[in-house]
Amino acid sequence: MTTEVGSDTDVKKEPEKVPEVQQQTDQPDEPADSAASASADQPQEESQSAEAKSDQEASPSPEPSSPPAAGGQKKEKGISRFLPPWLKRQKSQSQDKPDESSAPPKQESVEVVKEEQEETNQPKEEVDGGGAVTTSTEQTEEVKEVREESRAEELQPEEKEREEEKSIGSADTQPVREEKEDESEMEEKEEEKKEEEKKEEGKKEEEKKEEGKKEEEKKEEGKKEEEKKEGKKEEEQVIQQEASVLSTLKVNKKMKMVVCHVTLLDGSQFSCEVEKRAKGQYLFFQVCDHLNLLEKDYFGLSFKDNAEQRCWLDVTKEIKRQIRNSQWQFVFSVKFYPPDPSQLTEDITRYLLCLQLRQDIASGRLPCSFVTHALLGSYTLQGELGDHDPEEHRLDYISDFQFAPNQTKELEEKVVELHKSHRGMTPAQADAQFLENAKKLSMYGVDLHHAKDSEGVDIMLGVCSNGLLIYKDRLRINRFAWPKILKISYKRSNFYIKIRPGEAEQFESTVGFKLPNHRAAKRVWKVCVEHHTFFRLVSPEQPTKTKFLTLGSKFRYSGRTQAQTRQASSLIDRPAPAFQRTSSKRISRSLDGAPVVNVSDYSQADGAGENSPALELNSDSKSKLRVQGENIYVRHSNLMLEDLDKTQEDVLKHQASISELKRSFMEATPEPRPSQWDKHLTGSPATTLRLQTHGVPQNTPPRPGTDSRDASKSAEVKPEGNEVIEVVEETVVIEEVVKAKPKSSTPEASVPVETEVKEERSLSSDSESEDEAEYHAQPPSTSISTQQIKEEPEEEQEAELSQQAPPSAIESQPSAEAADPGPAAEEEKAAQPHEEERTDKPLLTPDEAPNGHAPQGEAPPSPQTAAADEEEPHIVNGSASRVETEHLPQVICCSEPPVVKTEMVTISDTFAAQKTEISTKEVPIVHTETKTITYEAAQLDGNGDGEPGVLMTAQTITSESLCTTTTTHITKTLKGGQSETRIEKRIVITGDSDIDHDQALAQAIKEAKEQHPDMSVTRVVVHKETELAEDED
């Protein structure tokens, strides 16, 4: 515990700088927020439940008004958590440094945005409530007039909150849960204060309960439930903090509790009550807490679907949606086998890995020779029983252990013989020896899937840390290392990998495999994407950002890549936790009463041991539609290579900033996602298309995008209160435009990066459609059309995306053709959604386009000026806005139509690279990498620039992960002798209401920064679509 405290303090320290100032402001803000929320109780609930919103149907009108604000705040907080320290600082810097050259353009753009936003806002007001709208508008105005001031004041509060959360989160991450309780309580208090102004927890709780009952009679199931909920909330908060996922916070009071049964690695059962709507994360963290496990990223929970197939529980999604009608029975097991277990930080982690491997061996999943069985068995005995005791350890003392699938007397004798030779070895040493030998086994960590090759021959696909292995019977007949794979996709029951052309080859080749069914194909695909994400970028030599970048995407569970996890675990500073090596067998032997029989345990474990990649397949009812859809995961080697090509200086820089990174990791759990984003970002080179795409997004927003700087927008976001309404689908689009100016003396400054993040929530998934559209378009150019994401639950969304894709394709010149096919397929899948989407789409697109363009145009100039300060601030703002919290200082605006709620948040900043010392210090990550995308001659694209420029090259890359689709356009333009490289990234996140947009956005921004440190983020547009979905849940 002491260690935990220390860690907390450390974490807090960093954020504190900015926060301190902000905190002062924050307090005032909090009251205001509470006032705005008015209906107090509900807002809290709503905010917490926020996206989850299942039950709130009953009290729609009140909720919308109050909830939005609350939700917004929370979101912001969440965002703040995610926001890298540098973002925060940037804001502060921006304050210090007024706009130089870049500033003017921004302001202009901002104004334009404002107008739009205001217009859009009005509708929202009607829907959400005047208060929120007004606030938003006011904020925007302030921003216009005095950006700096507004930032300082308004932003500060948000930042403070963020920081607070971060600090909390950081604290939580490291420490053990139990000790955390106090902290968690504190946290809760803070939150409550913010929301309700209640200072005392007890009072708060009581009040909440009472109020909740009164107001939410419909929902209310009783004080007990509320209490439970609160308790859950607390727990969830802790979890969230750890995971840095806000979504968890959003818990509906209405939710019912369900008991989950989890089979642990030692065969024992762990039961835990969970809200029906809880995300996998909640349960997973509960289990990890129970196990006292910190290095949890290697593990996962799995369940059996209706087809008795083992599926991984997606931590970021609701449990209920995944397990469908199956029982709430889960198995805790290793998901990612660390290639070098000796690099694990804690013995307890190694012990759990040992337990998993013992299962794998006993079940035959991990084949080994007789000698190996004997040796590993002897280490097991040494670890579980200690030194061999001739008197106590009779012949039958090992009969309870299973060392091999077919255990013979001969084997047992050999095991005993070897056991004797291990005298003096500690349990931890025995485990380490066990792992050192087990890791060399050829099937260690290989996740096998039955398949057929193109000729119908039975083969096995083995997914491992290094890539994809193809087996025929026991023989390895092919191997595709991750670097060799350009794209992973599946369509129906087919699984495809696109192979990078060899030295002598000119063309990429695609290898297809036939899986037993669609689900199996998707499962393999998911496992591949996850493993690639988790392992691919790991480069021991470069612990720095590069890894993150490379890693890429998806990893929903822990979200962390192995590199990240290693970094995080390197920060673990607690005394080695005491744990019982209750090898099930041993217990049974020594303790008659041992609940679980060893043998039985194994069997259970075995089941758990099975690797079932697919997470979501079962859960989505809409999956049917999806089946037709095609998911493609793209890895972009080029960009990744660039990242790798760091100079020594860069490396040094990285190292210097490692400590900070670590802190940030621990603080903000968001890391996992970042990896995803990173991949996406890197993966997709933007092309000329960008302009079009940009324009679309920006304009689209019914709520005009204002500068991210504007706090008002953030406020408006809150109104989105859409949260009140159940959010069915959420889409986050992030577009980055990076402009690199070779000529500029300060390259970094010169290169601006525009990041557009759009979040729209609407009943109709209009925005999504557009996003997808663009998305699709892009895919064609880069790689085969990809469709969306794989989240099954959001099938509808996907469908929408696909539909939308067509339009986007049109907009995007190059990819349009390619895009068409993909969309069509998707359309077929979800016909219904399409209709709705289509109607909405038209409207949205136009709006978005305008907005986006304006900002971009402005952005270009700024980069040249090299006003780094502005950029950072923008980024900060952007992140905040993205958080959706209403507080976000710079969030531009959001307007929500009554029926369809769409929020557009556009943040555009033009800035040069940040040269300020402060910035560098604070933003270690960014500066660390000096890598610049070296596209020659490119000007800012012509979005806003009067100068047309000559388009040199254009690339579009699309990548998909579980729930995210990233499209990157890289455009090189030659303008007036200057070359500009613009990278525009659009990230579409499709997911349940549970998606944490804030985190996603923060991640995206962070990743973008990391990937292209030399470039500046000039625009962030968050487009979120939410359907009032009618979740039957």
Add this chain to the structure above:
Amino acid sequence: MAELMSGFGCFTHAMVRAVPQSLARDALRSGGLEVDLLKVQEEYEEYVSVLKHRLGLEVLELPADEALPDCVFVEDAAVVCGDTALVCRPGAQSRRRETEAVKAALTELGLNIVEMTDESATLEGGDVLFTGREFFVGLSKRTNQRGAEILADTFKDYAVSTVPVQDALHLKSFCSMAGPGLIAIGSSEAAQKALKIMQQMSDHRYDKLTLPDDSAANCIYMNLPSKGDVLLHCTPEEFPESAKVSHTHTHTHTHTHTHTHTH
């Protein structure tokens, strides 16, 4: 034995088989060249001498069997790794019985004997390349998929990858291990192609020692308790490195690697 799969382990024994008179007349041959029996015998003598006296190995010399003209190539009769010996089932009908004597000798050494009972399986040791970390099995005229599967079942700790062999009798007709993580490879197209496949199939990285002559790439690497790393290769024509090299005029390897893990 503290560690499993510790690469090659240490070499303690060598198995050879005398040259039968029938070799010159009846042995299977891919080329039409005349076999100089005397020359062969000379080389054999020297080979055994080196193993025995210069390397200090315990050499098990099996008597020649005139009914088995190819019996001098004991490598094809069995694959030994760790404490297990897989008795092969040669693809050439005329060589099937070569395994009998070899099996007996290996049994005598206390190795766990695994026999290939599957009538459809063929495997010759010359197609089996053990790198210390994994196996590569050449699919040739003499070795088929089934044979490779049985080998994989026998040595479960290791990955077993198949490599198509073209334009050569055996996989090891153009390659062999020249040291830990070092593959000696010939320059022929077939050799280079096979190397590429092996590199792609492996999780491990291997250095390569490219030799102008495919046949020169067939050498014997040994880790000897007393002498450390030893490379036994053909005449000193184009062989650079290897600190300790013994020269032997043997283009026919008649031996079986016997690894015993010690540590």
